[in-house]
Amino acid sequence: MVRNWILLFGIIAVFAIAMVGLTILPKLVVDPRVEAVDYGNTFEIVQGHAIYVREGCIYCHSMQVRPEGFGADFERGWGRASEAEDYRNLTPHLLGTMRTGPDLSNIGSRQPSVDWHMIHLYQPRAVSEGSIMPPYPWLFEVVNETARPNREGLSLPEEYRIPGKKVIPTDEARYLVAFLLSLNQQVPGMED
Amino acid sequence: MILETSINITFGIWVLLLFSLLILLSGIALFIWAYFSGQFDDINKGAQLPFDEEEPPGEPTDQIFKKDESNNEA
């Protein structure tokens, strides 16, 4: 019996030590750094974050810039190295592990055009030749040219236009773009 | 730097040192216990456990593809 308990104790002990080291300690070190930061998260940004999560953008886009000299993130103009304070304090975290598409930490300053983002979400290949990003047509409504006179349709290239129809973004598309435009790490970091 | 403002670094180092010392000592204690309680006396004894009188060592099992024994090539 004693041997059983010693085995179980050993198994749980090695686990608990590592758990403290890799989850509790980082929390104690990092949490105080982000508590004081005012992120200015508007309703649109919070909603847009949720849509970003829902559509699984994270599986192709990272949101972390590696330090200068480690990879070419800096040389590609993706900004300075990310810091804990840069994240908008929205969970789930969106650090990501894949760069099928480019890093988005700074997309708000690299591409500030709302129209570009709208067209890109509706049909990525309309503005980005050869892209393999999936289209997100369910964030848009296709209506008759004459309907909704106060809403202008997306200015799509000829080949993606539907005759007699116009494409207008839904609220979800507006929120997502608001979130993307909020991604901006141009402000100097705490350690600079 | 940020780190100093969030936790006291000397205090942290002492906690970590004592913590790791505790782990090290308990590891040594467990090893001494294991040694003197005879855990290492016949270390290879456990290797026999998958076998018994029905399926003793020296006799392979699961020879499904052996031609001379199987006549059920489907």
Add this chain to the structure above:
Amino acid sequence: MSSGHLSEIDSSVQSIRFLDGKARYPVLFLIASGVLWLLFGSLLALLASVKMHAPEFLGQWSFLTFGRVRPLHLNTMVYGWASMTGAGVALWLLSRTLRVAIPMRPYIIGVTVIWNIALFVGSIQILSGFTRGIEWLEFPVSTMIVIVWCILVIGIAAMLMLFYRNVKTLYVSVWYIIAAFLWLPLLGGVSSLPIFNSPTVQAGMNWWFAHNALGLWFTPIGLAAAYYFIPKVVGRPIYSYGLSLLGFWGLALFYNWNGFHHLIGSPLPTWFVTISIAASVMMIIPVVVVAVNHHMTVVGSFSAVKHSPTLRFVVFGAMSYTFVSLQGSLQALRSTNEVIHFTHFVVAHAHIGMYAFVTMMLFGSCYYILPRLTNWEWQSHKLIKAHFWLSAIGIILYTVPLQIGGVLQGLAMNNPDIPFMDTMNLTIPYLIARSVAGVLLTAGHLIFAYLVVRIVSKVGLRPEAPTIWKKTLKET
């Protein structure tokens, strides 16, 4: 071989046939459920893979977008196929090595029903966009808690077997399985705590969990299977039992600390990452120990691989474990990670771990366990061989090109003169190769599912001289 060691088993113990009979329904149900999720997961994998090079394919429907199909593929394979089949195999191994019938059998079956329902609900949740959004933890917390609870109940059965066992010494497989059944509920519980809900800290918890799910749940079960089936099929005890215990404690000490090597270059404090890199390199010790032990057991009887479907899969899995772990140790180094992080190389690496190691190990275990549970013979040797070769060639065709593509992608990404679009374009041929490999793998899975259905429903003629029961039949 001294029979003194054999007599250590309590004389009141029932024969292995009796134990297998008691294990029949819970283990069969777990394995059958696993196979069902394997087929569903394969379908999702094919969809996701094709969408990578044909983005317009089924692009109109929100519930089939890449960002939902891909996480569901991972979750069904991990918490459906590998966890369910793994739990079934683990229970059977415990019953065999502890010489005790599986307890709580109605509870295990009931819990498996709940587990299946949770997976079904979770699948609908992810496809409809109701995701937790953390890699490896996409099921919403409420769904995940149910799954973890199911594994916990099965774990309680495992603990009961440990305490009411009929042998004195614990076989090494038991150490691994008991540890796995303790670690997974702990992992699942801790990762569901709301205290980790701040962005950067959550990333740390995320990769601590994700790497440990592989290292502390699937790896122990896979190794436990290897430690049982290799000696059992070859008919020779493990080369060094002492080494196997060293391997176990090495894994327990170092694997726990590995998770942060997924966060090299991230905004988390560097010293945590450095600890993980050191631990990843230390993993070489238990891995080499296990590799030496398995190799020395099989060596000399290598022709057994030709005759035994189980040994084929298990040896393939054991070799993959050595390979994938050593590769993982190298990947954790900053200089290699600088190139391969954020590329398809890591995806391929994960598939060597979860497929070439864990899944192949589970296939091999099923080929040994199912005839003994059902008292029936596999119906077709040719189909078993076809399954093996489709799986083996499929996973090689999957990983080798994708890793080459991943390295090229990483090198291009680290060269600022190359436009970003080109780093993506150069991977397209490798992504197409992956889709082809995916078709092979899926075909293998269909064959396996067909064989499982045949043996469980006992369709077809019983062979005149069933190979597995040859000895017993001779006696009666």
